Amino acid sequence: MISFGWPMSLAYIDPGTGGMILQLVMAALVGAGLFFRRSIARVFSIFLRKKSDPDDKSKGTS
Amino acid sequence: MTNPRARPDAARADGGSYRDPDSFVFYHGGRVCRAVSPELWPALEAAWQGGVIETLIRDGVLIGSELVPEGSEDHEAFSRHFPGMARFVLHQRVPSVSYPYEWSFSMLADAALLHLTIQEALLKADLSLKDATAFNVQFVRGRPVLIDLGSIEKPGRRDVWVAYSQFCRMFLYPLALQLFRGMNFRQIFLADVQGISAEETYKLLGFWRSFSPAFFMDVFLQRQFNRADQARVRRLKPQLTKGSGDPAVQVFNLRRLARKVKKLRARYTCAGPWSEYEQTHSYAGSARGEKEEYVGRFLKTYKPATVLDLGCNTGVFSLMAAREGAQVVAMDGDHDCVEMLYRKVREEQLPILPLVINLTNPSPAIGFDNRERLRFADRIRGETVLALALVHHLLVSGNLSLAAIRDLMAGLTTKYLVIEFVEREDEMFQTLLALRKDTCGTLSLQTFVNVFQERFDLLDSRPLAGTRRHLLTMQRRA
Secondary structure, eight states, rough: OTTTTSSGGGGGTTHHHHHHHHHHHHHHHHHHHHHHHHHHHHHHHHSSSOOOOOOOOOHHOO | OOOOOOOOOOOETTTTTSSOOTEEEETTEHHHHHHHHTTTTTHHHHHHHTTTHHHHHHHHSOOOEEOOTTTTTTHHHHHHHHTTTOOEEEOOSSSSOOOOGOOHHHHHHHHHHHHHHHHHHHHHOOOOOOOOOGEEEETTTTEEEOOOOOGEEESSOOSSOOTTHHHHHIIHHHHHHHHHOOOHHHHHHOOOOOOOOOHHHHHHHHHHHHHHHHIIIIIIIIHHHTTHHHHHHHHHHHHHSOOOOOOHHHHHHHHHHHHHHHHHHHHHOOOOOOTTTTOOOOOOOOHHHHHHHHHHHHHHHHHHHHEEEEEEEOOHHOOOOOOOOTTEEEESSHHHHHHHHHHHHHHHTTEEEEEOTTTTTTTOOBBBGGGGOOOHHHHEEEEEEOOOOOOHHHHHTTTOOHHHHHHHHHHHHHEEEEEEEEEETTTTHHHHTTSOOOOOOOOOHHHHHHTTTTEEEEEEEOOOTSSSEEEEEEEEEE
């Protein structure tokens, strides 16, 4: 039996596995970060007057 | 890549295009075509209708592709050859096919950035690349182009890129290993067309480099997670199909990778022995001018459509040929020369393909059945071969006989050969011989011409004033 120097259980695992788990972990962390940033922005937008939309600005200059 | 013996109506599947059952390349009447399965077609149809494919082609990052209209003569002919396939695509032909084990550092880095750019553009259209392999990239006028339209799919989750791991194995790890461990990535790709694993990269980079902030996630953590047990891996599958995820998370990851690759690319500096040759070599000034004039006159008279510049160094003669309108493949065994030429070609978008090739050990055929990636001689030929200041290297360092050099040249050119003969009394020839046994004792211009005339007709011969060198123009006999 050839084991390629790996524990046998690892020979069945796709080399992309680590990358998938890593991305899921990252998705949770970055996703949480983005969520908080958006929520904070939303909370602020209640108290602060909303600045003019960038779209409106572009209409104004054109 | 065409097979001249194939009948014009015959379709021949490409040996390197077997991995994906949903899409493969075939040749028909000298054209490069792609078959698309009914499973893949909805994703591609969406990409075509959304305009993203058109945009990518216009930006020069995706190979020119034209959909064969349903009901057309071509569609009917292709369907007869490949029943069960939904649609067919005609691809633009790439001037010369090359592989990552022939590229320089910046070429691999640019191929990596190409994948990240395309993936981000596709993500906006709710599509994704399922592969990230350097073998899906070819170079046209100094720019990388993705040739695998079949890599485009509808993603499962938007926050995860399924090809991320492959991207690391094919691009990030080889670049890091060449930069930090001086490991030529040629040996990585020749040994394994799938690149290098996180485990091997970790061992080669060492604990501290892998643990450093730059590689902590992509090397250290990925390797740790790769050691997950089987039960956890089986639980991963439902995770990946559950929910759609936030594409902003993937964009964050793609941009992080792009910054990393750009940093690696910027840090690579050329220091090879040949990259300074232009400044240090031993020519009398006038002889150099004479040689350029000779080659210039040849190019203007014979107007070759394709030129191979062997031992191109920093590419003086390749640039001349490109300016005369030829498609050029410039080759040198020295990586840093090729890197420097590539940077120039990229900047000026010249029709030159610079490649790292050692003529005494050119790239073999590799991959499944040894037919997946073609050997060098089956891919690259030219109407004219330029072999300037090269013969003495092949004779002495390469240990080749004159007859072997002649046959090598006859195999590479379809018509002309412009070759520089260097007498053994030449200063550089003597330097090469310094620590070697002199096996070139009987070498003279006459013996050289005699050997070459067995397969070539001599069109012109001229000594370079003030040197022990001669320039010869020959034509290969059919």
